Amino acid sequence: MSAINRRQFTYGVIAAAGSIPSATQLIAQTQAKPHKPMLQLQQEFLDLRFGMYIHLNMATFEQREWGDPKASPQLFNPAHLDTDQWAQAARSAGMTYGCLSTKHHDGFCLWPTATTSPSVKDAPFQHDIVRAYVDSFRRHGLKVCLYLSIFDLRADIRPYQITPRKVELIKAQLTELLTNYGEITAMIFDGWNAPWTRITYDQLPFREIYDHVKHLQPNCLVTDYNASQYPGSALYYTDIRQYEQHAGQKIPADSLVPSQSATTLQSEWFWKRDYPTQELRSARQIVNDWLIPFNEQHCNLILNVAPNTDGRFDDNAIKRLAEIGQLWKHPGTAPRLQPSVAITTPNLAFAKPSFASSSPDTIGPDLANDNKFDSFWICDQGVCDQHQNSSWLEIAFERPTAFNTVSIVEPRYLQQYGPDSRIASYRLQLWDNGRWTDILNGRTPSTFQLHQFRRVTAQRVRLTLEGIGRPPGIAEFGVYNEPITT
Secondary structure, three states: OOOOOHHHHHHHHHHHOOOOOOHHHHHHHHHOOOOOOHHHHHHHHHHHOEEEEEOOOHHHHOOOOOOOOOOOHHHOOOOOOOHHHHHHHHHHOOOOEEEEEEEOOOOOEOOOOOOOOOEHHHOOOOOOHHHHHHHHHHHOOOEEEEEEEOOEOOOOEOOOOOOHHHHHHHHHHHHHHHHOOOOOOEEEEEOOOOOOOOOOOOOOOHHHHHHHHHHHOOOOEEEEOOOOOOOOOOEEOOOOEEEEHHHOOOOOOOOOOOEEEEEEOOOOOOOOOOHHHOOOOOHHHHHHHHHHHHHHOOEEEEEEOOOOOOOOOOHHHHHHHHHHHHHOOOOOOOOOOOOOOEEOOOOOOOOOOEEEOOOOOOOOHHHHOOOOOOOOEEOOHHHHHHOOOEEEEEEEEEEEEEEEEEEEEOOOOOOOOOOOOOEEEEEEEEEEOOEEEEEEEEEOOOOEEEEEEEEEEEEEEEEEEEEEOEOOEEOEEEEEOOOOOO
């Protein structure tokens, strides 16, 4: 078992409370390290290839997937916690990193938080599990990631109930996690801008949390489970695109952005009583169907292994992980990644007055700037024919607005539109001194086409399309003012 004693636990409480070493000192130490370019961080993450998810929390002791937010912390008692066993099992499978669920949707924290949330300090097993995990994984040469649910049923962090105090609670917990446990490779967020939680990036601003993480640890990647909101292949509000494979989310065949796909060794995320005798995913399926082909698509596989109520892996899980390691050996660096444009700020075009060359029936241009990827504007057939397959969309701002990034999303992922592009070429223009001035142009775009350019200021911006055959459509025409980083 990993050596966890009262002295170590007490240190965790002191550090979380901001005593010596102070949070300011720890942040300064982290920031003193060289800041790596985003592309380098993404490539280094992909070079890891294969990781271990570890879901341990209140749900483990309740036979549930979401813990009961009203349940007593006295239920939490992994009395024989063995984080060294976890790390050894990960190494046996050829994994190179781990990710622990530090707080799930019910709001119980696996570290002795100084915030108002219940945590291990309120449980019979009063040990800092985050500390034990990071120490064990590093001791065995493994990188460390952390998972945190933004959705929090105990703290009432729910849709339309976001307050400044609750945002500060999230930031305070992130400060604890990112100052007390050394270098964190990635923070994985969940329950944020997901259709099942409905907490949008407008209610709880993405960029505020993103900047907070980067201030604490500039080299920590930020990733969020938002793939269901942003179909296709693009980096919207994430440094690494996150797929919940277990929920049926699949990597697009043409994906070129860095990503990670998460699934389970057992049937669900948290331990159940039948797991010791359950038939697990086969080693061949994990390696041949997932790991190898995903890696070829710039995607890591992270496989969840659920500890039991003792805080240990069951024997069948240990055996299966070793079988994976016999079948697969880490081949070294991953295929080279090309730079990606990422969206991290609000869409300036959202809900602004929009105009178009035509608005057939009820299909108005507002469908192209409503922040919904399941609706789209389409050019009227007669108007397109009359103007030789040319059409346009325009956004009008209340005042001159600065921007440097646009997204052009053709709804080729929607069945009613079809998989083939209807756009032969496109041109982006701004209204300047009484005339339209070109900013950029291109041929047939990718389904999700993101462009970044020198910052410009305009009160009107127009996208002109030249069609192929059937009238072209746009699901989202986004305009952003992104902080440019390398």
